[in-house]
Amino acid sequence: MPSFKDTYDVVIVGAGIGGLTCGAFLAKNKKSVLVLEQNGRPGGYCSSFEHRGYVFDTGLLYLTGCELGGSVYQALDSLGLRESVDFMRIRPATRLIGTGYDFRISSSEELEDKLTQAFPLETLAIRQFMSECRAVADETGRLLNRKPADLANVWQKMAWPILSLVRYRRAMVYGRKSWRQVVDGFFSDPKLRAIVLSLFPLYDPGVMARLPMMELGSREDRYYPRRGAQALADALADGMQRYGGHLALNSAVDRLLVEGRRVVGVKLKDGTQIRARHVVSNADARQTFLRLLGEQYISSRFIARLNGGTxxxxxxxxxxxxxxxxxxxxxxxxxxxxxxxxxxxxxxxxxxxxxxxxxxxxxxxxxxxxxxxxxxxxxxxxxxxxxxxxxxxxxxxxxxxxxxxxxxxxxxxxxxxxxxxxxxxxxxxxxxxxxxxxxxxxxxxxxxxx
Known part of the structure; x- marks a missing residue:
């Protein structure tokens, strides 16, 4: 049974990658941090498990952003953990198999070449489509790296609607279309449509087109951590604890503690109460607001939005x-x-x-x-x-x-x-x-x- 302090600066519910990253940065900045995890290992979907001598990942397929300047690289480097995880570049990145085709693909240029060879009558459409995907990837990259709205001055906030139409036009347009709408709009060959729609294991035809287009147009390589997904989660957990943070496994949170209109801590399922100046939930929105917080503290309109979301x-x-x-x-x-x-x-x-x-x-x-x-x-x-x-x-x-x-x-x-x-x-x-x-x-x- 872990022992806890009476109070912390921050308690984080859930040791998924988001919770671990948050905890590591806060601990590095001298905050007293406690991360609570219901399972016996950290990582959530970015974890591994052993079964009869074999090691499998819970949810990780691959990572991007691990090269110099990438988002994962920068986060680990900022935490002093860059040497803690060895990322292997994946070659080929994907093998795509179906009736009459077997493609090995490692880049958007390679995909473009394979598709134009297989569907020569669609060559112009394929090149236009891939050009749009690269533009979406570039715009989305700039969009994600812009200054957060909370840090912008009043003039930047006022100019944002106009600037976004100029700087991020494609990202905005394809954010309002489904993947299937875009693919059907570019291509007429049914087999080609099916191939393009199926390129990413976690996306279906109804998703916002910007997401798969961003991945298709990305110039980033795909990587896999040596020792599997658990290696990344363990590196973040170890780094957080090295900076003075605490990780409590097998410690499921039952509910958030509320005084007046403020969350002041958490209660574990074993009855233990832990107070904190701030509580961060790495659980999903329904779990956070409906189960951990409770419907009595939120408006009926917000409850309806949570329950009505897909x-x-x-x-x-x-x-x-x-x-x-x-x-x-x-x-x-x-x-x-x-x-x-x-x-x-x-x-x-x-x-x-x-x-x-x-x-x-x-x-x-x-x-x-x-x-x-x-x-x-x-x-x-x-x-x-x-x-x-x-x-x-x-x-x-x-x-x-x-x-x-x-x-x-x-x-x-x-x-x-x-x-x-x-x-x-x-x-x-x-x-x-x-x-x-x-x-x-x-x-x-x-x-x-x-």
Whole structure:
């Protein structure tokens, strides 16, 4: 049982990457910090777990911003932790497989070349589309790096609406369109449309187009941390504690303590009360306001907005230890996107036999994740939380069908399974406390207003 001080400058609820980063910066700036985490390890979706000698990641596919000047690089460098994590550049970044195509892609230029070779009649549209994606990436990068509104002077705030139309025009335009609207507007070939729509495992056709366009046009490489996702979470946790912060694992928060109109601390599920000058919640908005704070402290209008907001889909993840040395067999991509169909409605539907799959083989990059001559494989499919009434009852059958589909990419996969671990949307919700196991929080739909 951890011991706590009577009061802290800041208590942070949740040791996901956001909570750990916040805690590390505050601790470095001489604040007394306590981070509370319900699980036995920090990281949230950016964590790893061990199963029968194999190591799997809970949610991380890859990272960007790890090179000199990138956002991850700058954050770790500012905390004095740049040498604490060794990032491996992923080559090829993605392998895209479907009926009649098998692309290995490491850059937007390489993707453009592969698509124009496969669809010569769409060459002009492909080049225009990729040019727009690069412009969106550049504009969004400038937008994210601009001075925060709270630090702007009155003249900068007044000029923002006009300047944004000039400096960030494409970012604004594509922020109001869906991914499918944009792709359908550029291309006429159904197969090409399906390929482009499926490029990113965590995005579906309804998301705000700016997000996948930004990734497609990005000049940043993709990276994976040596020793897996847990290495990044552990580095931030260790750095925070080195600066004097505290991390309490297996310490679930029951509710926030309120006096008058101010949050003054937290109460743990074991009854322990901890006071703080400030409380930061790294939980999602519904968990924070409806469960931890309580509806009695917020307006009915805000409650309606929280309950009416659309969450992103969850994921169904099958983690396999297999008696196949996939790297020796010629598998060189740690992330594979497999499209069983050219029909977007089937690719992004809920039939395990026909939906798009993300297949990760991180043991290609990090051999310590699997015993010698074997591999660690994860099969990922996006599913709405309400796609199945009882996930526990159906999870084995769903996993079987996803494995059968993945065998189109990894032949005889089912004959070589040494161990299997399943994470359904329900189990992800339970282990992370993300409402409905949402993988991206709120669904990043097109904005209907600025």
């Amino acid at each position: 969450l992103s889909p969850s994921a169904f993840v099958v983690s396999l230890g297999v008696s196949l040395n996939l790297k020796a067999m010629g598998f060189d991509a740690a992330t594979i996107v497999y499209n069983p169909s050219d029909d977007p409605d089937r690719l992004f539907g809920t039939d395990p036999a026909n939906c798009r799959l993300g297949i990760t083989i991180h043991s290609i990059l990090e051999p310590s994740q699997a015993p010698d001559s074997t591999s660690a494989v994860q099969i990922v499919a996006l599913f709405p939380y309400d796609a199945v009434q009882d996930w526990k009852a159906e999870e084995e059958a769903i996993a079987d069908r996803l494995v059968a589909s993945a065998e189109k990419v990894i032949p005889r996969l089912s004959n070589h399974i040494l161990c299997r671990h399943i994470n359904s949307p329900a189990s992800l919700e339970e282990s992370t406390s993300n409402t409905h196991g949402a993988v991206l929080g709120w669904y990043p739909a097109p904005r209907t207003r600025t």
